[in-house]
Amino acid sequence: MPAAAPRFTGHGHAVTNPTARKFGYPRTKVAETAHWLVLVRPQQPTFGSLVLVCKEDAQAFSDVSPAAFADLKVAVSGIEDLLRRAVGYEKINYLMLMMVDTDVHFHVLPRYEGSREHGGRAFPDAGWPGQPQLASHVALDDDEAAALAADFAARWQA
Known part of the structure; x- marks a missing residue:
């Protein structure tokens, strides 16, 4: 099977990935690697919640190219370093649900016990220490999501 081609590069090219657009790309972009986008999740079940979107045309994890799998290490390392410094998490969860948004x-x-504060708002982890409670979240408006993305982008080190 041939490797999946990138659906967009994010560098001035048209975005065709509906999942990236749904989560606010490009205004929510924190970082970009060769094969992945890191976006702020507008609905924050915990402070610092992100969406990691594959830029390839892949609707199944097995469709992701070997190059994108290797690049996943770069993206995950950058995410964990950023969130360790910005949030001070105790655990981190990666959820691959893909029930509504089918792009990988x-x-x-x-994840953390209690709450984190940012911009005068509390961001509790309602599910701690169990499963995350996605329905319990702080909804960021477009400006708040873009501001958080800009703050995180300035802190990104990958």
Whole structure:
């Protein structure tokens, strides 16, 4: 099977990946690797929740190219370093649900006991220490999501 081709590069090219657009790309972009986008999740079940979206035309994890699998290490290392410094998480969850948004992507949820504060708002982890509670979230408006993405982008080190 031939390797999946990138559906967009994100560098001034048209975005065709509906999952990236749904989660606010390009205004929510924190970082980009060769094969992955890191976006702020507008609905924050925990502070610092992100979406990691594959840029390839892949609707099954097995469709992701070997190059994208290797690049996943770069993206995950950058995410964990960023969230360790910005959030101080105790655990981190990567959820690959793909029930509604079929492009390969992960919801990345930093987990912690209690709450984190940001911008005068509390971000409790309602599910700690169990499963994350996605329905319990702080909804960021477009400006708040873009501001958090810009803050995280300035801290990104990968």
